[in-house]
Amino acid sequence: MIENNKSGMKKSRLKYGMVGGGAGAFIGEVHRKAIALDGKAELAAGVFSRDYQNTINTGESLNIDRSRLYQTYEEMAETEANHENGIDFISIVTPNNTHFPIAKTFLGKGIHVVCDKPLTVNSQEAEELKKLTEAKDLLFCVTYTYTGYPMVKHLREMIKNGVLGELRVVNAEYPQDWLAAPLEKTGQKQSAWRTDPSQSGKSNCVGDIGSHIENMVSYLTGLKIDSLCARLDTFVEGRVLDDNATIMVNYDSGARGLYWSSQVAVGHDNGLRVRIYGAKASAEWSQENPNYLRISYLDKPTEIISRGRDKLYPHAQGYSRIPPGHPEGYFEAFANIYATFINALNKKRSGVALAAEGLDFPKVEEGIRGVRFIEKCVESSERGAAWVNF
Numbered sequence: 001m002i003e004n005n006k007s008g009m010k011k012s013r014l015k016y017g018m019v020g021g022g023a024g025a026f027i028g029e030v031h032r033k034a035i036a037l038d039g040k041a042e043l044a045a046g047v048f049s050r051d052y053q054n055t056i057n058t059g060e061s062l063n064i065d066r067s068r069l070y071q072t073y074e075e076m077a078e079t080e081a082n083h084e085n086g087i088d089f090i091s092i093v094t095p096n097n098t099h100f101p102i103a104k105t106f107l108g109k110g111i112h113v114v115c116d117k118p119l120t121v122n123s124q125e126a127e128e129l130k131k132l133t134e135a136k137d138l139l140f141c142v143t144y145t146y147t148g149y150p151m152v153k154h155l156r157e158m159i160k161n162g163v164l165g166e167l168r169v170v171n172a173e174y175p176q177d178w179l180a181a182p183l184e185k186t187g188q189k190q191s192a193w194r195t196d197p198s199q200s201g202k203s204n205c206v207g208d209i210g211s212h213i214e215n216m217v218s219y220l221t222g223l224k225i226d227s228l229c230a231r232l233d234t235f236v237e238g239r240v241l242d243d244n245a246t247i248m249v250n251y252d253s254g255a256r257g258l259y260w261s262s263q264v265a266v267g268h269d270n271g272l273r274v275r276i277y278g279a280k281a282s283a284e285w286s287q288e289n290p291n292y293l294r295i296s297y298l299d300k301p302t303e304i305i306s307r308g309r310d311k312l313y314p315h316a317q318g319y320s321r322i323p324p325g326h327p328e329g330y331f332e333a334f335a336n337i338y339a340t341f342i343n344a345l346n347k348k349r350s351g352v353a354l355a356a357e358g359l360d361f362p363k364v365e366e367g368i369r370g371v372r373f374i375e376k377c378v379e380s381s382e383r384g385a386a387w388v389n390f
């Protein structure tokens, strides 16, 4: 639930910095707009690009004081940590291989971190970030966007409350088609780094979107992966990393899963869809139609639950912002993650205890699990789609 500031808590707006998100970048601007939706934190500093002129242009267009536009993130961390009005948290929206050094630098200076996924390019780095977060007693959020949707939170609670019965089968997919042709050869920036192992890590498709499936299923169901069998394919000639993946999953409860992520699925934009089958009922949610949830029962008619119209569990309801029929989407989901993180940070600063509901944002542990998932998929595929323990 998105909470308002309670009495006794510091009410000043938090200040944040950003690394990445300069002119021409994709997700940084989404982060900034999502944070601005609730107005509880203001952008005060940045290194928006490796190119300082881009940082200056972007920073000036965002009304940031020139003295807080830095050439490097190291300089920003050092200066902001010692600034009387320094940033409270940093938002990291750069390519995957840079997440670790940047997050480590800010944690080292005692600054809370929000980092986009995948957390790092290997588990050792991810574990190191967890250790540092704990040693410094800081908050760490990994922006797995899609768990911010109210209907996802509602379904999660339905599953927890046994509405679906014992879970048997999960079928989840994330098809896209933007890499169906060799876009990276045209100089398009987002495709160029994602298909380059030195920046993306060991996987492109699983790392970029398969990791969202893993996080979503885990968040919704609480199922723990026991072993998996993955086949990663590269369809576009000249590409080194995967652009399609099929993954079978055994959960330790005995339930079974099948995941498909693809960037060459012509006709699909951002088709993240999850179907979960229990002994009593099944559920289906799709991120391209996120305000509705379909529940089918063994012994009664199918329900379509509508955000804003139908009664949701109070926690999920607390994330719904506008009346039914006015679609809420990607920005709101992102804003919900930030709102929860920022409220938690305000409470922490005020010495108010953090309850589980107030910590309902993806943390460093989810980031570690996501990186492990990518590594295990690559390992399985390299061994000829062998089953590997998780």
Ligand SMILES: NC(=O)c1ccc[n+]([C@@H]2O[C@H](COP(=O)([O-])OP(=O)(O)OC[C@H]3O[C@@H](n4cnc5c(N)ncnc54)[C@H](O)[C@@H]3O)[C@@H](O)[C@H]2O)c1
Binding pocket: 019, 020, 021, 022, 023, 024, 025, 026, 027, 028, 047, 048, 049, 050, 051, 073, 093, 094, 095, 096, 098, 116, 117, 118, 143, 144, 145, 189, 190, 193, 208
């Ligand atoms: N949560 C989501 O739904 C979601 C969606 C898209 C991207 N992402 C993740 O966000 C990250 C960025 O993706 P993108 O598509 O926005 O990439 P992008 O290429 O559009 O933007 C990356 C930005 O980082 C900057 N940058 C790179 N190294 C830097 C450095 N050392 N210092 C300062 N700036 C630096 C670049 O100049 C650019 O502005 C990736 O990790 C990606 O996986 C997450």
